[in-house]
Amino acid sequence: MPILARPLRWIAVFLPIVAALPIQGCDGESTGVGGGGTTSSTPIELPPPLDPLPAVEPTKTDQFATGGTCAQCHFAGESATMHDPNGEDISPVHLWRASMMAFATKDPYYLSVVQDARTSRPEAEALIDAACLRCHAPAASIESMSNGATLTFESITEGSDPVSHLARDGVTCSLCHQISPDNLGESGSFSGGFEVGFDREMFGPHKAPNTQPMEFFVEYTPVYAEHITKSEVCATCHTVVVPFLDASGNPTGDGFLEQATYLEWQNSTYASNAPCGQCHLPTEGSDGLPISSAISKYPDNLSKRTPFGQHSFEGGNAYMLRILADNVAWTGSEVSSAELLKAAERGEAHLQTAAELTILEPTLSGSVLMVGIDIVNRTGHKLPTGYPSRRMWLHVVGESQNGEILFESGKPGSDGSIESNGKRVDLEGLILPHRDEVGEGEVQVYEAIAVDSTGEPNHRPLQQIGFGKDNRILPEGWSNSGPNAEWTAPQGIGSDATFAPGKDRVTYRMPAGSSITRVKATLYYQTLPRTNADALAVTPVPAAVRFSDMVKARPPAPVVMATAVRE
Ligand code: HEC
Ligand code: HEC
Ligand code: HEC
Ligand code: HEC
Ligand code: HEC
Numbered sequence: 001m002p003i004l005a006r007p008l009r010w011i012a013v014f015l016p017i018v019a020a021l022p023i024q025g026c027d028g029e030s031t032g033v034g035g036g037g038t039t040s041s042t043p044i045e046l047p048p049p050l051d052p053l054p055a056v057e058p059t060k061t062d063q064f065a066t067g068g069t070c071a072q073c074h075f076a077g078e079s080a081t082m083h084d085p086n087g088e089d090i091s092p093v094h095l096w097r098a099s100m101m102a103f104a105t106k107d108p109y110y111l112s113v114v115q116d117a118r119t120s121r122p123e124a125e126a127l128i129d130a131a132c133l134r135c136h137a138p139a140a141s142i143e144s145m146s147n148g149a150t151l152t153f154e155s156i157t158e159g160s161d162p163v164s165h166l167a168r169d170g171v172t173c174s175l176c177h178q179i180s181p182d183n184l185g186e187s188g189s190f191s192g193g194f195e196v197g198f199d200r201e202m203f204g205p206h207k208a209p210n211t212q213p214m215e216f217f218v219e220y221t222p223v224y225a226e227h228i229t230k231s232e233v234c235a236t237c238h239t240v241v242v243p244f245l246d247a248s249g250n251p252t253g254d255g256f257l258e259q260a261t262y263l264e265w266q267n268s269t270y271a272s273n274a275p276c277g278q279c280h281l282p283t284e285g286s287d288g289l290p291i292s293s294a295i296s297k298y299p300d301n302l303s304k305r306t307p308f309g310q311h312s313f314e315g316g317n318a319y320m321l322r323i324l325a326d327n328v329a330w331t332g333s334e335v336s337s338a339e340l341l342k343a344a345e346r347g348e349a350h351l352q353t354a355a356e357l358t359i360l361e362p363t364l365s366g367s368v369l370m371v372g373i374d375i376v377n378r379t380g381h382k383l384p385t386g387y388p389s390r391r392m393w394l395h396v397v398g399e400s401q402n403g404e405i406l407f408e409s410g411k412p413g414s415d416g417s418i419e420s421n422g423k424r425v426d427l428e429g430l431i432l433p434h435r436d437e438v439g440e441g442e443v444q445v446y447e448a449i450a451v452d453s454t455g456e457p458n459h460r461p462l463q464q465i466g467f468g469k470d471n472r473i474l475p476e477g478w479s480n481s482g483p484n485a486e487w488t489a490p491q492g493i494g495s496d497a498t499f500a501p502g503k504d505r506v507t508y509r510m511p512a513g514s515s516i517t518r519v520k521a522t523l524y525y526q527t528l529p530r531t532n533a534d535a536l537a538v539t540p541v542p543a544a545v546r547f548s549d550m551v552k553a554r555p556p557a558p559v560v561m562a563t564a565v566r567e
Contacts, residue, residue: 049546104170124249134192140167190239235262269477270380281309318347369513391447476502524558
């Protein structure tokens with residue numbers, strides 16, 4: 001059994017947050033080593049960058065087949081089927097192949113962090129491979145296990161056997177569609193505990209599928225299965241527990257709940273009526289109407305089906321799709337940069353559905369203008385959710401009648417950092433505190449900061465033991481007494497009474513209040529904060545050297561989620 005398929009006992013790691021917080025404003029000498037060894041003043045010798053990845057050749061194994069083998073029928077291209085009213089190809093293969101799930105193993109950020117983990121804990125290399133490849137190369141992990149082998153990092157980066165091709169195909173079609181209903185929703189299914197049988201049955205949402213073409217060409221039987229549209233399928237990978245290792249590199253049996261997207265969703269109003277697919281595999285077309293289409297271009301006499309889920313899997317990671325578009329040849333993928341850029345644009349548009357921003361009527365308190373700003377979470381989980389590098393912040397400007405800036409907080413720097421009053425505030429080793437009120441030189445950042453056993457922020461998953469701060473906005477309906485509350489409770493929000501399920505209110509205190517006649521607010525989202533990028537730039541493994549070059553060529557600019565103005 002793979003290490004992570006066992007139900008893990010999760011331990012709650014509630015650190016003494018206040019004690020662990022370096023004070024904001026101390027001038028940025030970094031104290032942590034967590035960034036991946038960035039504090040050393042001796043120059044680090046970096047290896048040459050990781051070579052380009054081999055292409056994914058269409059491959060069939062005992063249990064799986066790469067997504068390319070489904071294209072014969074489930075890729076629309078020039079055919080008359082599976083198009084949106086505006087003419088866009090909405091076929092599963094077309095949309096999936098430009099999504100982050102298709103690139104889950106060809107993702108240079110992911111490869112950097114895994115290679116760094118194995119290099120820093122060589123004694124635990126096999127365990128790290130098993131743990132880190134399980135969800136990012138899920139089909140190949142299972143196939144290797146069935147063959148009595150363990151998938152390795154090298155098979156992704158260099159391998160040319162069938163299992164390596166399957167590995168580079170990421171979260172591939174034949175994995176998701178073969179996840180068995182047996183243990184779904186149980187904790188044993190989380191953190192990569194999905195099960196796949198040997199029956200070669202491809203589960204789908206439609207009754208009585210025409211089985212012959214698939215049986216003949218790919219030796220799978222399409223089968224109607226109710227469970228495929230349930231969030232519990234997604235839960236298998238979108239609940240991530242990273243195992244704790246002891247001094248000799250053996251798992252202790254406990255772990256750090258790094259991502260809890262499904263558990264967050266379970267403790268929300270969405271759990272009763274909006275599964276993940278409702279937002280991530282939307283069934284409405286560009287005209288807002290339910291899509292009705294044949295689901296295969298062959299044979300050409302198939303009846304139309306509805307609902308039809310678009311496999312776009314838009315999340316927040318448009319930045320990585322742009323990096324991939326810049327470096328598509330390096331990834332070995334046959335997808336064009338144009339397709340990836342389109343996917344990035346869809347991701348950015350999706351981010352703009354995630355939140356509502358409102359500036360309340362300002363009031364004067366003495367000479368200080370008090371401006372309340374509300375952020376409402378419109379997603380089915382925390383905002384932001386997922387990998388703990390994601391963050392969101394407010395850029396707020398107070399202007400005079402003639403446009404002079406009299407107050408500014410949270411200006412994005414050109415290099416992916418955050419500035420207030422012209423000074424970078426998101427310094428290495430610092431945890432910016434959650435704020436109910438924001439004054440001069442301060443900033444409100446929504447994020448989960450993973451820390452190590454010393455309480456310092458740390459980007460290395462295997463050194464993380466918990467969150468030192470988690471003020472990501474809760475989903476609507478989240479409750480202290482709801483499911484998984486102990487695992488998803490916010491951390492470090494103090495006594496902020498306006499931090500409520502589904503929303504947060506922050507009040508800005510602007511001196512020179514009577515001269516301010518206009519307030520502008522922008523909510524930003526960022527995949528990769530500057531400190532994470534800086535840490536990778538000095539991480540001495542080939543994948544990090546490669547990724548760092550990519551990041552230098554395209555610094556991690558934040559994406560605008562919402563804007564508001566009040567005169
Ligand atoms: C992350 C899991 C996942 C992956 C990966 C995935 N699918 Fe799906 N697929 C689903 C879900 C969930 C549905 C049900 C959508 C709905 O109707 O709500 C679905 C539906 C379908 C359908 C029925 C038609 C429709 O869109 O409703 C077909 C055909 C299909 N998928 C083929 C594919 C192919 C081919 C690939 C790879 C190119 C693929 N899927 C990748 C989860 C996945
Ligand atoms: C249980 C499944 C699972 C396991 C096991 C897992 N991951 Fe992930 N990983 C995910 C998911 C899901 C995401 C995407 C979350 C998001 O987009 O916010 C992700 C995202 C990432 C990212 C961010 C990629 C990007 O482009 O921003 C990195 C880096 C990463 N994982 C590294 C690792 C490492 C290192 C390991 C092993 C310690 C690991 N993962 C194990 C599921 C998993
Ligand atoms: C030779 C054509 C062909 C190929 C290749 C093919 N399919 Fe299909 N697929 C079909 C047809 C035909 C249907 C049924 C359409 C119907 O009845 O409306 C179907 C249905 C499905 C369904 C929906 C089942 C349901 O009951 O909802 C899924 C899921 C699916 N295929 C996945 C895949 C995957 C994954 C691959 C690649 C491994 C693949 N298919 C390869 C032709 C094909
Ligand atoms: C009501 C709509 C909605 C529902 C339901 C929903 N999501 Fe999301 N999801 C979004 C939006 C909008 C975003 C973009 C904002 C963000 O990144 O947090 C998003 C982002 C994500 C991300 C990317 C996070 C990041 O920033 O890297 C992942 C992963 C994700 N969702 C998974 C899921 C899973 C798994 C479920 C079900 C358990 C789910 N979502 C349910 C709307 C939804
Ligand atoms: C077998 C594991 C697995 C399953 C099952 C799975 N995912 Fe994912 N998903 C991943 C991994 C791994 C990533 C991150 C890839 C990366 O960033 O490198 C990811 C990323 C995502 C993202 C983030 C995309 C972005 O651009 O930010 C969304 C959204 C998402 N998945 C939705 C879903 C939904 C909805 C389901 C259920 C229908 C699902 N996933 C099922 C493994 C899985």
